Amino acid sequence: MAPNTVLRMEHIGKSYYGTQVLKDINIAVKPGEIHGIVGENGAGKSTLMNILFGMSVIHSTGGYEGSLYIDGTSASITSPQDAMALGIGMVHQEFMLLPNYTLTENIKLNREVLKPNPISRVFGDNLKSLDFATMNRDARSALDRLHINIEEYAQVAGLPVGYMQFTEIARELDKKNLKVLVFDEPTAVLAESEADHLLNAMKEIAASGIAILFITHRLGEIVEICDHITVLRDGTHVVTKPKTETDVFELAELMVGSQMEAADQSSRDTSQRAKLLEMRNLVVHMPGERVRGVDLDVYDGEILGLGGLAGQGKIGIANGLMGLFPTTGDALFNGTPIALNNPKASMAQGFAYVSEDRRGVGLLLDSSIELNIAFSAVQNQEQFIRRWGPFTQLDSGSIRNHALQYIKDLDIRCTGPTQLVRRLSGGNQQKVCIARALTMNPKVLLVSEPTRGIDVGAKRIVLDALRRLNQELGMTIIMTSSELGELRSICDRIAIVTDGRIAGILKPNDSDVNFGLLMSGQQASKGA
Amino acid sequence: MSTKPTPSAAPVPRDFSARSKEFFVKHMVTIMFLVLSVLGFILSGMSPFLFLMDIVARVSRNAFLVLSLVIPVMAGMGLNFSIVLGAMAGQASLIFVTHWGVQGLPGILLCMALVTPLAMFLGFLTGNLFNKTKGQEMIAGLILGFFAQGIYELIFLQLVGGLIPMANTTLVMSSGIGIRTTVDLTNGLKYGLDWPGQFWGNDLLLRPTLPWTVLGIAAAVVVAFLLYRFVLKGKIPSISHLVGGAACLGIASWWSIIQIQTSSQINWIRVPLLTWFVIAALCGFILFFSRTKLGQDMRSVGQDRHVAAVAGIQVNRVRIIAIMMSMVMAAWGHIIFLQNMGAFSTYGSHEQIGLYSVAALLIGGATVAKATIGQALLGVFLFHTLFVVSPAAGRQVFGDAQIGEYFRVFVAYGVIGVTLAMHAWKLLIQNRAKQQL
Ligand SMILES: Nc1ncnc2c1ncn2[C@@H]1O[C@H](COP(=O)(O)OP(=O)(O)OP(=O)(O)O)[C@@H](O)[C@H]1O
Ligand SMILES: [Mg+2]
Numbered sequence: 028m029a030p031n032t033v034l035r036m037e038h039i040g041k042s043y044y045g046t047q048v049l050k051d052i053n054i055a056v057k058p059g060e061i062h063g064i065v066g067e068n069g070a071g072k073s074t075l076m077n078i079l080f081g082m083s084v085i086h087s088t089g090g091y092e093g094s095l096y097i098d099g100t101s102a103s104i105t106s107p108q109d110a111m112a113l114g115i116g117m118v119h120q121e122f123m124l125l126p127n128y129t130l131t132e133n134i135k136l137n138r139e140v141l142k143p144n145p146i147s148r149v150f151g152d153n154l155k156s157l158d159f160a161t162m163n164r165d166a167r168s169a170l171d172r173l174h175i176n177i178e179e180y181a182q183v184a185g186l187p188v189g190y191m192q193f194t195e196i197a198r199e200l201d202k203k204n205l206k207v208l209v210f211d212e213p214t215a216v217l218a219e220s221e222a223d224h225l226l227n228a229m230k231e232i233a234a235s236g237i238a239i240l241f242i243t244h245r246l247g248e249i250v251e252i253c254d255h256i257t258v259l260r261d262g263t264h265v266v267t268k269p270k271t272e273t274d275v276f277e278l279a280e281l282m283v284g285s286q287m288e289a290a291d292q293s294s295r296d297t298s299q300r301a302k303l304l305e306m307r308n309l310v311v312h313m314p315g316e317r318v319r320g321v322d323l324d325v326y327d328g329e330i331l332g333l334g335g336l337a338g339q340g341k342i343g344i345a346n347g348l349m350g351l352f353p354t355t356g357d358a359l360f361n362g363t364p365i366a367l368n369n370p371k372a373s374m375a376q377g378f379a380y381v382s383e384d385r386r387g388v389g390l391l392l393d394s395s396i397e398l399n400i401a402f403s404a405v406q407n408q409e410q411f412i413r414r415w416g417p418f419t420q421l422d423s424g425s426i427r428n429h430a431l432q433y434i435k436d437l438d439i440r441c442t443g444p445t446q447l448v449r450r451l452s453g454g455n456q457q458k459v460c461i462a463r464a465l466t467m468n469p470k471v472l473l474v475s476e477p478t479r480g481i482d483v484g485a486k487r488i489v490l491d492a493l494r495r496l497n498q499e500l501g502m503t504i505i506m507t508s509s510e511l512g513e514l515r516s517i518c519d520r521i522a523i524v525t526d527g528r529i530a531g532i533l534k535p536n537d538s539d540v541n542f543g544l545l546m547s548g549q550q551a552s553k554g555a
Numbered sequence: 556m557s558t559k560p561t562p563s564a565a566p567v568p569r570d571f572s573a574r575s576k577e578f579f580v581k582h583m584v585t586i587m588f589l590v591l592s593v594l595g596f597i598l599s600g601m602s603p604f605l606f607l608m609d610i611v612a613r614v615s616r617n618a619f620l621v622l623s624l625v626i627p628v629m630a631g632m633g634l635n636f637s638i639v640l641g642a643m644a645g646q647a648s649l650i651f652v653t654h655w656g657v658q659g660l661p662g663i664l665l666c667m668a669l670v671t672p673l674a675m676f677l678g679f680l681t682g683n684l685f686n687k688t689k690g691q692e693m694i695a696g697l698i699l700g701f702f703a704q705g706i707y708e709l710i711f712l713q714l715v716g717g718l719i720p721m722a723n724t725t726l727v728m729s730s731g732i733g734i735r736t737t738v739d740l741t742n743g744l745k746y747g748l749d750w751p752g753q754f755w756g757n758d759l760l761l762r763p764t765l766p767w768t769v770l771g772i773a774a775a776v777v778v779a780f781l782l783y784r785f786v787l788k789g790k791i792p793s794i795s796h797l798v799g800g801a802a803c804l805g806i807a808s809w810w811s812i813i814q815i816q817t818s819s820q821i822n823w824i825r826v827p828l829l830t831w832f833v834i835a836a837l838c839g840f841i842l843f844f845s846r847t848k849l850g851q852d853m854r855s856v857g858q859d860r861h862v863a864a865v866a867g868i869q870v871n872r873v874r875i876i877a878i879m880m881s882m883v884m885a886a887w888g889h890i891i892f893l894q895n896m897g898a899f900s901t902y903g904s905h906e907q908i909g910l911y912s913v914a915a916l917l918i919g920g921a922t923v924a925k926a927t928i929g930q931a932l933l934g935v936f937l938f939h940t941l942f943v944v945s946p947a948a949g950r951q952v953f954g955d956a957q958i959g960e961y962f963r964v965f966v967a968y969g970v971i972g973v974t975l976a977m978h979a980w981k982l983l984i985q986n987r988a989k990q991q992l
Contacts, residue, residue: 083864108867123865125858136855137866141848153849 032099033058033238034079034207039093041074041085043450046442048074049262052093056207056255061229061239063253065246067282067482068454069440070259072242073120076209079240080117081110097206114206116199118213120453120480122191126184131159131166133183134198140165169197173228187315188216188384189337196225200232208232209240212453214248215480216383218337218509226252244454244482246275258282279483297329297519303503304471309356311340311347318343319527320356325471325505330497332518332535333507336546341507341524342383345473349373349380374407377470381460381477383507390448390456397430397444400462408467433462438488454481461489465496472496475507490517511542584974585920585933591966592940599947604820606943611765613939615749615827616895618834620888621912621931623881625841627692628926629850630877631857634913636696637681637878641885642905643707644673648886649893650711650734650901653743654723659754660829663747663894670886678882682875689860693923693975700909708902734901745897749827765824766811773807830891837884838928853877857924914938914967917974941966
């Protein structure tokens, strides 16, 4: 092993409740190196990083096997404090932010800049005062390194997920003794342009001598910036290769063991169909994703894509239609107005929603998969309920069968329908969200970022499932996504949202140039 | 990215009626009590003098106790019903200091010094218990109070006079075992803090009349403000500052001087100035504390234990410290309360204070998740206003003071029940709204 490795993980193994999820993993990283880790959903990537960061989920479930070396010396990491003291930083897959704090307070969480006062001189450092001026200055410079121009004294609650992600990254950047920085799917919540920005920032960080461990499902990003790439499959270490010796296709094959299918680009002409949904001057006050007046028609039975850069308002449209943020304007469903600002009414109309914010709006983490899938349908539609006079009873048999069907259809990797959702990997939690929305048999399905955090193989499965539901049940789908490729692979029409308005509507097979122009606020050379 | 617009922090524009409705819903409890208090005051036909006299005494003796609840709320541990343990510790110290015969202010200071390590120890145990019952701290605190009552009774009913020798015929029952059911502090610790001059035979020392106090405080505030801004910060007095300061001083001194000149009854009201200083010092400390490292850690833990732990904050330790601080404050607060009452029922005085303090805090507009000093002080004022006026109002309206009495007890328990239910309900609604999608 080269002497100048900053981090070495040797023979790492881990089992959760008797299931072996990691076996004999060996990774070595040099200072300034960007090391990519790829693998399917549930392959064990987050678990490996949790071991490195001393997370309590690891140590409350029996610890791990193998050994860690930092700068060549054996390290025992049993808590996040240990990890941080050794210079390890982590951007977690799930947000680790306190919503009622400002960006500064979050960035400086537990690393507050302190100044002494008369009382602290007597009673100790714990009573030193916070030096907000310096803290704000540090936070500002960390945010500036990421080129984020939001005020550092803004509250985190209500910010769009993209900003939250950058806040987390800024927090790690602000750590001065940083040697190893772990990114667990940092780009999943970002639009492509934002992701590019982040990749550049990562290169700068690496150039300053910090080693980076980078997890993503976007293989393009991996080959773009990584020096070495480790592939995990089902908890085993498949291979570690230098970037120069591999490419996207080989990686995908190594991960799932099969070739990627090419995207299906056929689209239908839906403009002759009846108008199902009409939006007129829709204004949604969603902080950071403000919709400033959208006029848009959705035709019966089509798949409409909403694309655009982050912060331009594409996410706000679905949130407004579902009544999650204050909304004004008109929305007609089959010609009759929808009551806005009322989630219940929207659901009664036959809308279902898969939110881009999986953690905030969504899962009952400490309930089983089957209950999570059935939950909304039970609550709102009295599906899966047996009536005995005034008494009701959950029909557990049909809930079980239903869940088994979706576990198969969406390829949810789990030990069974009774597993707790908290114990699923990130991508598999996302699949449960989708299954829940589909269970409601909606007339209109609003999905935001449906494949966020899902590996390449499963992405196809999810998109195919959407397409199949659309074709078999005639379900109208409005899909919001930051990944243009994904929109182009299944949508009939794609509306690009810029500055809170519809900049134009394109066909999926329109040229890249036209998409690019609309996103940057210019007129496309030829609309659809 | 450079094209990304900065999300403006401007609030969503809403019309006035929506905003005022939101305001009413948010401050429902406080507004309701304000209305009840004003109504009760008018109905009771009480003289402002009697009302003021009572309210000054009650607020002074209760504020410290209620303030002791603020820090655990900050740390996300809800309403700390376990302050009853602190109160028991306070009573224990009063009993022993009375037995030793230390009187007046020195006696009170001795009580506080004695009780501090004991309260810290009790807080440490309670904090550990709360760490094992996370999310259930309030109910655990209530139960702990009942449990501690048993131990307290064992010590003072069975062991004192036996295992713990105490030869004192006024304190110990005639059988020689156990403390009598009431402990009288007269000629000892009574008014030790409220009226320290009495100890040295001086009536006026630190016990000015209400008009003089108002005059003094108004002057002190203005002078302190001027000194801070213009001497320390070196800023030149602006016209508006001078006019504002002069106006405040003017109104306060006008009222005070009229009262003094006409020698109205208001001049009979004496202010326990040292107690006020102690309360002000506690307020100052809590404000200061919330801007320190430990205070910030508590707020972080209060928002999300998991995130705080991942950031490296020692969550359990921070929570234990919060309870220890609250416990010490409660012990001191109960000593302040009892030195003003002048006597206490050995086996009952501490029982009510948990519930009453919590009720007062909630009436001020605090919730399980957020409590401020202002809410604590406003709550004490409103709660006791209702206490003062409701018997008189009951007598005037129903011809029976007892009905007013029932009413205020009903209200005290009712407000706790309703607030806790409202909190649970709000959480439920929020979760529902999220999970229905
Ligand atoms: N807290 C837990 N308890 C039990 N099992 C768990 C827990 N967390 C994860 N697992 C299991 O460990 C395995 C690896 O999960 P991990 O989160 O590491 O996957 P991942 O590679 O990060 O996937 P993804 O790309 O979906 O985020 C999965 O089978 C998962 O079900
Ligand atoms: Mg993961």
